[in-house]
Amino acid sequence: MLEINCPYCGPRFETEFSYGGEAHIERPKDSENLSDEEWGDYVFMNSNTKGVFLERWVHTSGCRRWFNVARDTVTYEVLAVYETGSKPPKLDLRKDV
Amino acid sequence: MKSRYSIFSLMRNALSYHEKWPEAWRSPEPKSSYDVVIVGGGGHGLATAYYLAKIHGIRNVAVIERGWLGGGNTGRNTTIVRSNYLWDESAGLYEHAMKLWEGLSQELNYNVMFSQRGVMNLAHNQQDLRDIARRVNANRLNGIDSEFLTPHQIKDLVPIIDLRGNGRYPVLGASNQRRGGTARHDAVAWGYARRADEHGVHIIQECPVTGFEIENGRVTGVQTAKGLIKAKKVGVVVAGHASVVAEMAGLRLPVVSHPLQALVSEPVKPVIDTVVMSNAIHAYISQSDKGELVIGAGVDKYVGYGQRGSLPVTEETLAAICELFPSLKRMRMMRQWGGIVDTCPDASPIISKTPVEGFFINCGWGTGGFKATPGSGWVFADTIANDRPHPLNEAFSLERFNSGYLVDEHGAAAVAH
Amino acid sequence: MPARFRLTEGGRIDRSKPISFTFNGKVYQGFEGDTLASALLANGVHLVGRSFKYHRPRGIMSAGAEEANALIQVGEGARTDPNLRATQIELVDGLKASSQNCWPSVEFDVSIVNNLASRLIPSGFYYKTFMWPASLWMTYEKIIRNAAGLGKAPEGPDPDKYDKTFAHCDVLVTGAGPTGLAAALSAGRSGARVILSEQDATLGGSLLSEPDQQIDGQPALEWVAAARAELEGLDNVRILTRTQTYGYFDHNFIGLMENLTDHLKDKPANLPRHRLWKLRAKQVVIATGAIERPLVFSDNDRPGIMLASACRTYVNRYGVKPGSKAVVFTNNDGAYAAALDMHKAGIHIAAVVDLRAYAEGPLTEKARDAGLRILDGHAITATAGDKRVKAVQVTRLSDDGESAKAVGEHIECDLVAVSGGWNPTVHLHSQSRGKILFDEAHACFVPGDSAQASSTAGACNGSFGLGACLSEGYDAGLAAAKAAGIKSRKKGSAPQAEDRDFLPARWLWLVPGDKPLGHGGKHFVDVQNDVTAADLHLALREGYRSIEHVKRYTTTGMGTDQGKTSNVNAIAIVSQYFGCPIPDVGVTTFRPPYTPVTFGVFAGRDTGDLLDPARKTPMHALHEQAGAAFEDVGQWKRPWYFPHEGEDMHAAVNREVRACRDSLGVMDASTLGKIDIQGKDAAEFLNRVYTNAWLKLKVGSCRYGLMLGENGMVMDDGVTSRLGENHFLMTTTSGNAAPVLAHLEEYLQTEWPELEVYLTSVTEQFATVSIAGPNARKLLAELTDDIDLSADAFPFMTWRNGTVAGIPARVFRISFTGDLSYEINVPASYGAALWQAVMTTGEKYAITPYGTEAMHVLRAEKGFIIVGQDTDGSVTPIDLGMDWIVSKTKDFVGRRSLYRSDMDKPDRKQLVGLLTDSPDTVLPEGAQLVEKIESGPTMAMVGHVTSSYHSPNCERSIAMALIKGGRARMGQKLYSPQADGKVITCSVSDVVFYDKEGERTRG
């Protein structure tokens, strides 16, 4: 049971949140001009990082806000939370393979 | 030539206090090059190596494993085997695996304890019933044994089930595959390893892969903790770490790795003979030959490489089990653990060539990997040997995520109305 | 009359409170404070069970959670518990206990033949045989299964209740021995919120077995009592006894199981049996002590062979003599305490057999002074005795300890007290992902760095002396409170005591026997799973070299005790085989739980009707009164149909369907999801999430919309109404309300934050009564006087505000049945009133309540889809033939996916109608269709039936189906082979079966 610090409501248990996968994948604005490969890459591909991963969560049972989390996918340690649309904080992006 | 396993060899060895048994497989140092290097020493990788040697005559093969054989999902799953998948493409692949399972102990001369005790999927609402009917019908027409069970028939097969589900999740029916069942997971890895070794395959444990040599778009070797190993072809089959290893070859995958947990009870005398699964309430249960109730749970929703599941999932799963089997409430959880499942958006695997020539990938099995082991190894070996997909895995290409030809085994995931 | 082996005084049992219990049907007496194990030993009962594989007689080996042998079945029928450790079962009056895994009795078990055949069944034997003939495996397996298992599962639904709770604290101290008590005192005094958990019924831990210890100059147990009193007096401290900390999860989340009633004769009805504590602790002090390690020697499994510390516990804590004539077998000084205590209690110490070449140490000296016979440089090389040990063979060791010199001494005894050193209980530390190190001096694994906000202290940290335990515990408690952000209110100092651990010792992992290993005599490593040192050697010889392989191949450490007493011995024996240092072998994972945890406690009160919410609409009670049958739709309970007396489902649905076409039907549509959308960009937002165009929808109008996932597949549909220029009300399917809102919020917040739109769920703000049928307008006219209902003033696909039955209402003229229809939304609290008004006023039109089944038939007659039934996550709007609703001129979620190469293939499955040749035959939903019937499988399928009904209005069966290239197959014959061998023939048709022009809807 992770504890996630909602940037708005404060620390809450994992069960109040829903997961949104990798962060910072922007929806293409000109999808019409994309090849099938490029579109498929947007819809399906992701980096699935082992180590520090920038990901999206939403506080479903609380304020319903989306926000980003930097989390180590091996230790599950949460290194940072930050608002949607803002840049990730500087982190030691070590990879633990 | 190794000694054959049998009751007679067992008796013979008993006379020498079991001190003369040969090694099940060797532990060689890696050669500088192989025709094929398989990355990943789980059931799928070992099966691939075995079939490459046995069927395709490619014996100059190494299996490279970062830890110990079968230490990934092979040794962490709930050992359910079935082939009653919905779509033709999946049915073809899993049924091929099922046929191989049915002769596997003899083929490997290693008792993998494949036990065809039947696998039941319960229906708890009207949409479940429609989905089950659709799947049972499709299975039969695909030549897969599959039947619909009424609640009464379910009770006959599983006397401890509570059909009322205490009112909240009544059991309205089930699909049943009698040829389905369970197998001894470790034995599958060990059996394939022993046979592959016998055919000349090198099994190299404790040897993490650190990168790939790629020249002009073609793979030429594997960088490992034990040095560079040249290879004409490389097959990657590393459940749980597909994205990590693929990235070393510059490939991105449509895969998300989730923690999946399972648990066993203390051993008791037989109480349940078949495998019972309920998708609606995320639980499946069988009883091992040792007497433990083996219970599979759902995944944690986030990316996780931690090989451990979270408590809320345990709670949800055991609440469901207690509801279906109220007499098991006093049983106790003896051990719980987690694996890492690589899931694809359409819940079907990838067994495919890649944009890197000579580099093949087999991944994305989600929770369905163990049951496919022999079939997966068989088609992957065929794909690697012939440099093109076998018809059985043609649909499971990486390309499908561009074309949209998905094999969506979430299938009729019930959406309420 | 006190039992034979009960000491006349001493111990923490209450001799004034006798308790009677039965074991294997025989009545015995014990006292309050006893465990089942101590009570059995007091009565001289040592043989309590049979081993898993060889069915060898087994006794009680320990006095705690580590017990691997004495597994007992307690209770009967539905209230029975298998595999309980006799050493942890508190004695309660009337307790019924029995041995397991033996037939016909524990005294005479026929399966003992397995022991005779043990040469044939070494580890892994089953992998090598039972393969021929292949067809017989299931028969072999049945025999294996019946022989396996230990106890028996309960036979009926568990009558007990279970509870679970979340909890929070600054400091969890787990383990209430000297270390944990000291930690709880320092943390508690500092003002931190402390939880102190202890698996035992009482506090004190090892001190309960060592009453001679002194702390701060007072007897240990007096110190314990004072500590307890102080802790109980602190508001900020909670003590949980009979509570095991079973698992340490991520982010300092801890699982504990509290036992509330198992030890009570009369169990209060309002108390749960067990409680699961789901605890978030800012800091954790792990003070779980250590477990004594047995020695691995020949035939070391006989009843009467026990851990030395356990003997001491039975004497000191329970006032029980575990034997009359004991041999102590040790490799360290610490075990002499047991020898001395037993000697003092009147047990004859026949010898202390010490593996050390020269026995020395403070306790050894005391034993010498007491005149005990010490055989140092000796080993027990064989034991004798069937159901109880009766003698040991003691032989001088070679200098290297590898072999035992020729002829030994035969010493008669009925108790062997064994000590091979101690293993810190590092389970929780390891579960928390903390590193494990090897302590060469004590030859045990100890905690390394913590990975979470935790510390280890005392014996579980490898500090075995009492003085060290107290000071480490005290410091750890203070540090934890400080780290949790507590500024200490009080100062104090750590309690003081003598500091003495169990060294010196000699590590001899495999004690030589009088025969070569595996040639007779069994050196058990894991007594529960019958794994011997020879089995470990066999696995290694066969190439199973990783410790995980060894464990899995031999099953060592995989029993209910999870190897608490066996794992380190196994690792050491493996390291010796390879000639490598012990830490190079590595440790197997310490998986939760520490000791087994009841399934029921994970369910807690989430059982029966509390398992999952049954969501009910404001009119639910009225539907129940009307005798409705309900269908589960997600968590909602929706009326499925309303059978009249004597009607079956088919008849009821037919009647309901007809009523809606002939006169008037009414249904409760309150469950439809409703999302209020406000903001100046609301229309633009809808434009982006729906496939069709929304900018030009007029205020007062409604429009049907289809929503896709980004993969282009249909996700939801519904009608959305424009309430104002910047205000819309969206409806969703009942089960999709929450996912759709989440989908909308996701895009709004993460992709289009520039849009000024707010979304609010109003699903439950309104109750919705839907009336349908030719008389719908007439009925409504009687209930409202402020809405102009004429077709011109209130046309199809518009809405109006007004008053219905005196209730403020919003009326939508929309239809899912294809008939004249209105959906009336009123504030939810008036839902029941409106329903009753509609029913009363509608009597003259024979108003008929209808359920979801009739609704399904009605909409199928019109070819309307149900998302989730006629679609399955692999269906695009084009597949559904709904191109008309897909805009070509704007972007929307999922649009690009519709233009992928696979999407315009002619063989994609398309939605069509099916008409059976025989109009009375209803195709089963889920039926598969083929073009050609073959003599047997396989047959190529072209699609399947998604919806199928008898249509009373078409007076025949109708079906909807997804068929490959279906729209090009109009009129083609298809065949549906059924499970019973019959074939249903049908032809492909248009998907609209009734009122194709839609006149009725607009009527």
Add this chain to the structure above:
Amino acid sequence: MVEAYLRQSPLSQLALPSRAAEETGDAGVLMAERPFRRIVNLRGDPKSEAFQNAAKSVLGAELPLTPNSTTSPNTAAASKDASLLWLGPDEWWAISEDETPPLADKLRDALTGQHAAVTDVGEGYSCIAVSGPNAIDTLAKGCTLDFHDSVFAPGSCAQSDMAKAAVVFRRLEDETPSFEIYVRSSFAEYLWRWIEDAAGEYGVAVSA
């Protein structure tokens, strides 16, 4: 307007008034339904002065900007009509028991032209009051929040889950722990039964 007696609260089927005890004895937990609360959901950008001012002009009090906090009618800073609950960075509830003031209309008028939203939601909720010496023990069984005084003092509020229902908790200014739990009406009966069962070990009574 239709007669008020025709209104039914979500828990009306449990006939709670008939169970309400005069004497609650030594019950550790008291429960009651507080029907027909008027709740207005307010959305807007608190960084906008215009929004804040408009809200204040109608509500008579500042919107609480501290997460998980409330202003109540009986506190100095509060609106005379309604309690204001912080639900999120741009979302509040105004709760009143009073039937008369059309708060939502007034807010809508005051916020015309602004990026804001006003929505009546009270009809969709039931309010379950839980109080007594064991109220916190009871809530802890179903909710992950820490209800200890040091964390969730009187005057706090939070959106969270109770058992398997999404809820809004509000702790009242009271000496004995006293909570209101706002739950969507369709979950109300489930949640009531769940809490009543959870409180069973402490003794539970229905209060008037």
